Amino acid sequence: MRMRVLLVALLVPAMSMAAEGMWTLDNLPKAKMQAEYGFTPSEAWIKRAMLGSVRIAGGCSASFVSKDGLVMTNHHCASECLEQLSTAKKNLIKDGFLAKRREEELSCPEIELNRLEQITDVTAQVKSATTGLDGEAFKKAQNAIKAKLSSACVGNDKETVRCDVVDLYHGGQYEVYKYHRFQDTRLVWAPEKAAAFFGGDPDNFNFPRYDLDIAVLRAYEGGKPAKIESYFPFSKNGAAAGEMVFVTGQPGSTQRQLTVAQLTTLRDVTLVNSVISLSELRGVLEQYSKTSPEAARTAEHMLFGVENGFKVRRGQLTALLDPALMKQKQDDETALRHYVAQNPALQAKVGGAWDAIAAAQQTYRQIEAPFGMIEWGRGFNSKYASYARTLVRGAEERAKPNGERLPEYADAKLPEVEQDLFSTAPVYPEFEKVTLGLSLTKMREMLGTDDAFVKQVLGKQSPDQLSAALVDHTTLGDPAVRKALWQGGKEAILKSNDPFIKLELAIDPAARAIRTRYEKEVESVQQKNSELIAQARFSQQGTSAYPDATFTLRMSYGEVKGWKEGDRQIPPFTTIGGAFARDTGADPFALPASWHAARNKLNVEQHYDLVSTNDIIGGNSGSPMINRNGEIVGLIFDGNIHSLGGAFWYDPVLNRAVAVDSGAILETLDKVYGGSELKKEMLGQ
Amino acid sequence: MRMRVLLVALLVPAMSMAAEGMWTLDNLPKAKMQAEYGFTPSEAWIKRAMLGSVRIAGGCSASFVSKDGLVMTNHHCASECLEQLSTAKKNLIKDGFLAKRREEELSCPEIELNRLEQITDVTAQVKSATTGLDGEAFKKAQNAIKAKLSSACVGNDKETVRCDVVDLYHGGQYEVYKYHRFQDTRLVWAPEKAAAFFGGDPDNFNFPRYDLDIAVLRAYEGGKPAKIESYFPFSKNGAAAGEMVFVTGQPGSTQRQLTVAQLTTLRDVTLVNSVISLSELRGVLEQYSKTSPEAARTAEHMLFGVENGFKVRRGQLTALLDPALMKQKQDDETALRHYVAQNPALQAKVGGAWDAIAAAQQTYRQIEAPFGMIEWGRGFNSKYASYARTLVRGAEERAKPNGERLPEYADAKLPEVEQDLFSTAPVYPEFEKVTLGLSLTKMREMLGTDDAFVKQVLGKQSPDQLSAALVDHTTLGDPAVRKALWQGGKEAILKSNDPFIKLELAIDPAARAIRTRYEKEVESVQQKNSELIAQARFSQQGTSAYPDATFTLRMSYGEVKGWKEGDRQIPPFTTIGGAFARDTGADPFALPASWHAARNKLNVEQHYDLVSTNDIIGGNSGSPMINRNGEIVGLIFDGNIHSLGGAFWYDPVLNRAVAVDSGAILETLDKVYGGSELKKEMLGQ
Structure with missing residues (x-):
């Protein structure tokens, strides 16, 4: 100390x-x-x-x-x-x-399993691809160059080679990590x-x-x-x-390198909401586990994850509520800004970065609930729903050129996506009803009963009624069904009568819209300005930091x-x-x-x-x-x-x-x- | 705004x-x-x-x-x-x-039901009884004068008259409220x-x-x-x-009149812990309610209270995380301290009050978990446990003179205590197991598996094992049993084989010890210094405030x-x-x-x-x-x-x-x- x-x-x-x-x-x-x-x-x-x-x-x-x-x-x-x-x-x-x-x-x-075999610096390529761009254009250009670099690295060995573009120092460096894939x-x-x-x-x-x-x-x-x-x-x-x-x-x-504004949002919004929702899910899973040994067995993995995740986030919240920590973060930031301010060229380029990130936090606070519920899937805690999302989006995205896709459907990512989608692991319908019912209830609570998206999803049904209706009539628990839908592409998806596929098709436009808003007004602002702060830090410290x-x-x-x-x-x-x-x-x-x-x-x-x-x-x-x-x-x-x-x-x-x-x-x-x-x-x- | x-x-x-x-x-x-x-x-x-x-x-x-x-x-x-x-x-x-x-x-x-019929100012009596006292002595003297004033007001009409000493403006005024009791x-x-x-x-x-x-x-x-x-x-x-x-x-x-230090503790400790524990209990009750209509019926009242309480505390937490609110609180406090500082006599008397309260917060943060779990009963969420506490403490306290008792057992409070204790309302053993098991689990989590008190309570049993063992063997669900134990006093309590009574007897010394520490190092410091701040406020504003x-x-x-x-x-x-x-x-x-x-x-x-x-x-x-x-x-x-x-x-x-x-x-x-x-x-x- x-x-x-x-x-x-x-x-x-x-x-x-x-x-x-x-x-x-x-x-x-x-x-x-x-x-x-x-x-x-x-x-x-x-x-x-x-x-x-x-x-x-x-x-x-x-x-x-x-x-x-x-x-x-x-x-x-x-x-x-x-x-x-x-x-x-x-x-x-x-x-x-x-x-x-x-x-x-x-x-x-x-x-x-991935074994790292090669590291290649691609900072110059990534940065030049986004020079002068903002918002959605910045994000799209970055997605495109990343997809291009990954694909070039993988070549024809998709089965045994995996390449990821890695963002280090919050945009200070970009590197291609080439892995052997097992x-x-x-x-x-x-x-x-x-x-x-x-x-x-x-x-x-x-x-x-x-x-x-x-x-x-x-x-x-x-x-x-x-x-x-x-x-x-x-x-x-x-x-x-x-x-x-x-x-x-x-x-x-x-x-460790976030701005004070980002840490404050993380503390007051993300972590507070997270410990609350994990606690409630924990209670539900604990009590569900007591209803039978089979219930306990099927809930065990998620319960471990929830309890572990809760402890982590509770610990992080405690740390960020410590005035000594926030004071050091503030002092570090003040010192770096002071360093920047003394160099006019640096100040002209970087000086506004902290305020730009702080402004993006205000937007994020407004959209955190719909973004998390609708796009991140917090409102649809269900394996079936997750499969449906992958199938519907995957069909849409794979029809596009590699560089224009959502990055999780870029060619280099597909082998992992397919491994998950075609998994033979069982899905437990009764357990699905529990987690989906709760998450739909929480979505209604966070967004409000009168929210248009909530009304679109629930109609006149209660969350538990909808959850049961969806789970009782889906066939997505069968990996062969998922494989056929994946291989059948957009046509198969549009023809499907599976209730989860139909739901996902119905909500996808709203989910994409909130994601676009997040990427445009929050994520790209953070990325662009974090790159600037990283430059200031390099200028001050070199790569003596990690x-x-x-x-x-x-x-x-x-x-x-x-x-x-x-x-x-x-x-x-x-x-x-x-x-x-x-x-x-x-x-x-x-x-x-x-x-x-x-x-x-x-x-x-x-x-x-x-x-x-x-x-x-x-x-x-x-x-x-x-x-x-x-x-x-x-x-x-x-x-x-x-x-x-x-x-x-x-x-x-x-x-x-x-x-x-x-x-x-x-x-x-x-x-x-x-x-x-x-x-x-x-x-x- | x-x-x-x-x-x-x-x-x-x-x-x-x-x-x-x-x-x-x-x-x-x-x-x-x-x-x-x-x-x-x-x-x-x-x-x-x-x-x-x-x-x-x-x-x-x-x-x-x-x-x-x-x-x-x-x-x-x-x-x-x-x-x-x-x-x-x-x-x-x-x-x-x-x-x-x-x-x-x-x-x-x-x-x-209580109907207010008379208000009598007793500020002078209460304050003179505690003049020059600190810590435990302050608390005891205040309990004694309150018990005396209430009893004097009630006279012989215990059945239809209820009198409470009311603390207004955080010790600025003390009044006796005389009620008709139904x-x-x-x-x-x-x-x-x-x-x-x-x-x-x-x-x-x-x-x-x-x-x-x-x-x-x-x-x-x-x-x-x-x-x-x-x-x-x-x-x-x-x-x-x-x-x-x-x-x-x-x-x-x-x-509204707490110091900034108190509000910060309320936000970072009390409210954060509260929304977390209410969320988990909510999840447990929701899922328990789904196991049968009877489970739903018996859990309904508590579930309503938990959901309502959660929303209240979540709203309070949101309010206290609003920088504008905390800024106004800080500005108000600064202004009042500034006013005090300009008057040397007032400054000598009152000037240290804010720092004294802030120091007490540090102690409170350390003892919040054991105090809440052991003395407030958060670790023992059970009607049986609550009855046992009343019976064991009631026997001990009623043997003392009125002015020396814990205030909740003063003569003026006994009719309400007895109404609750002798209630014919049913207790539901299966539901008791659920709430008690969870609260014991949370006690172990908050205080730690190796905590001496936790070990004393659990021994080698798991929380659910202990909960089941206690609930299966208690007879405290029968109001006649409770009445007999209450009327039998200390002797009956010591002879009882009821497992809840025996548990309560075993833990009462630890519970009283943590309460005494709280009263001495936190509560009395807050009361005494809040009285001083109230004086400063009166001096500045009169009773134009509420x-x-x-x-x-x-x-x-x-x-x-x-x-x-x-x-x-x-x-x-x-x-x-x-x-x-x-x-x-x-x-x-x-x-x-x-x-x-x-x-x-x-x-x-x-x-x-x-x-x-x-x-x-x-x-x-x-x-x-x-x-x-x-x-x-x-x-x-x-x-x-x-x-x-x-x-x-x-x-x-x-x-x-x-x-x-x-x-x-x-x-x-x-x-x-x-x-x-x-x-x-x-x-x-």
Whole structure:
């Protein structure tokens, strides 16, 4: 805290502190690492770290851990697949899963893995395409150049190559990230949820912790295990207290470089609305889960996401309600504006950017509710509705040239879209009614009973009546139906009698209209002016700063270290014995039977979970924690409660990453789960 | 809005605007009324208004409307009684109720009515009792003098006399309010909820509106209808647009005179936590209600309260997130502090008050969660738990001298406590499990799994396990059991095997400890320093200002008037025909069968609901709206959405009170409900 106060007092911009930073792999702070830890990564070391790291396209991180394509991630990153492979009689989330032989490995219908292979700077191309443009024209030109650059990068290898144009420093840099794409991913091992998520929601984002939050998948290519040259070997010993450790992964999103006006909107509008709506949905899902075991099973994945998302946003709200944080943000902004004002050329170009963004916030506050409900789909919380949106829009957009489409339907995005759309995962009609009914009710509440769009959707029906009528008569739960509609294009869509397709066709014009307004009056204003602010920041700081997180590959470094919580010193490790001590027998504090059966075999002194100073955020779930030798010493699965403010600033005193110790993974895989073959593969034996 | 900006610009304290103010009846702004509307109420007029007004002790307003004790209030003020008198087979909320003869009138088990009869200033006594005291000593001395003054006022007439010491202007004035108490209250008429609360939660706090939100009760004394000399006669014609109207009633609580530090705590801590927890409870209750009609019936009253409470707090949060509001509050405070600073004697006495209150906020922020969960009972949302608290504390406290008790167990409070405790209202065990289980879960979440109190309560059980175990084995649902425990005193309590009693005995020391800390470090600091600020305000403004609402009798004046919502002019009246036009047939927009049956008889042009500029707030529900002749022209039941900011300031441009037109009550009572006898009584015929 002392450092932070000092910075404020000097009115200089926030420089990165020890261990702070989610660094792109082509711009690691080598000098800083050397100064703080006496270690400079070599180019080869960095390359290995890049190729061993894996992105799960749906929103997690992972790593290759064997030459035959084993992929390590978190249980909670694979839990949607576990749910999709479960039935009323076979519950993989509750019971866990281990493939004793490769033929037993189960296909995950919606998991796409990406391995970053190349980074190309395209800043000049992107910026020149939008020069002199504003509003809708700016947005369209940017979409077009991005689609063109991605397609050019992919070439003809759509199946195995994926290219994304990545926006770093809020428009300061644009880069093409070229990935190897794996869409055939299979489940190898997952422990029971009672072990993976021991402590449940109460312990989530807390520490001490006793979770085996792991799932092991395998990437396949051509129907066979993928051959992986660069992967991370496992360390049996894990890391010691004070040891330097690295985390690679895909932090999803941080807001450290937003303007004060943007942060204020985020706090007062977005986050407040979000914690309210998540709380209500949470209550609905909790109570629905109590009606039957099958209800609980089908709601489990969403409930986890809602509880996790609630805690994240509640933590962010708390951080933004802290006057000290807002004061530092204001001071940083004042300092940067002061720097700009002293340079007349810069001032002429950039000086108006903050006010322009602030004005766009006023528009955003007005349209946040309709935009969120109608275009983002908050009013239609249903898989069927989401499929219908993809089918209706996809038919419309694919008929256009690549560069003129909505960016989510650009050629480079279609393989992921199709994987989701053709998924064999079951849809549960009763559960759909619950979530859709609630979201329609909330749409009526937020937009008003007399709103024209609400009247168009509901007519004389209540939200629950409409929800039931739609769900009872749709056939979109059948992937073959969806595939036929997708392949049939616009003609098939217009002929369809499916009630969700008809609803989506009816509301699409209104949804597109509010999106256009958002893009024109809010998003493009923010993008254009954020680019200007980024230029000012580069002019002041160069690239000694790191960009806000964008769900692209980053590395953080730090050390294994506890923290002081008030008067209490929190040690950096827990042990397997501690898990037994915390076991009450009542969910979520009940260890599974497998653990009790193995109790006498287990080394109770084995480190179980640990904390480190690595700067991570949501999206880093499943990240490997590696040592200087590039060996896996841990598996990131959480942050402590103080890490939630990490969206806005990094606090080296309190912010901690939480990981499973590599030794605990090996110890339990063998002794609790009987996975000796898998263990051998992970140890390269 | 122009007026508000002007005030800020001049940096003078906020003076009351046209129609602003919840005035005590002994300090009406007669000159202002005369200047604005050319009307000065006579003493006799004021006395009649006072004696015709009724307080429902549980939290509503009402009025006498016949010489035989008829009492008019809102449906939603009587809905708890309706629920308590209902069974799985007879649903008074859904079906409504009309007693055709007096013998058919049904006893409401928990409604106490109060009629204010005398106001006595006791400021000097209260202040001299606490002179020179701080912290716990201050609080104890204040409790003692209040208990003494109330008891002296009641004398030997406990059954029919109730006296409360009322704190006005946050310690600026203390007064004894002497009431006539009626505990035998019976239900005469209530329409179906579908008519009373047409539009349901979506339309709540909105206008145009089409609600018949009325219930008619009758006060009894000695087993016979009470003889009432002063009551309000009914106007058939209602009020015209622009007509001056008055509202008497008990506004519950406003925060217009809080310091900026208090408002900030209210916003960032209390309201944020409140909207979150109400949202989750709302979700749980909604989903529980869908499991069966009986579940819906038993949850209905709480669900209404939760949805209503959520909307109120969401509106308050929105108001406090408005920078314009906080700026005015800051400017007002700066101006008052500036005024104080210019007077050395005042500065010496009062100057430190704001900082002392701000420091107390820091303590409050730390203890808000345990205080709320443990002492206020947010962790134990259960009627059984509440009965157990009353029984355990009541036994302990009644053994002490009156002046040394916790104030809620002072002699003057016991009749209301006993009415609640001995109520014959049913308790629903399955529903208790739901609310108790959730609140225990939230307690664990807020205080932490490893909190000593949480561990004491839960042991190795999950919240739902504990909740089920307690509910399954308690006998506190039986009023005879409660009565025996109450009368048996401490000995009976200590011998009881009831699990709720044993739990309450176990946790009472911790609950008292956190309460003592709150009273010592927060409440008494706020009270003492608020008294000082009140003195400064009196010195500056005299009693030309009105005190914050305190659930005591107030009068507001204003006029029937619509408002402009953006570009739309909202007219002040709706009509009965409009209700039919809005009917969709789907709940909550489905008029009941009785209305459809009577459709051809009804005058569709009859004014139905209306809005006025009267300054009201929650607690005013059920208030009579009267004209210059003291006749009922309406029945207050809501405010518009802009009225929610009324907790903090009055906005004459947008803030509107919402009422049922007296003509609509008479029209429907007769033609829809067949209540011709009741109508005659209300018309004095």
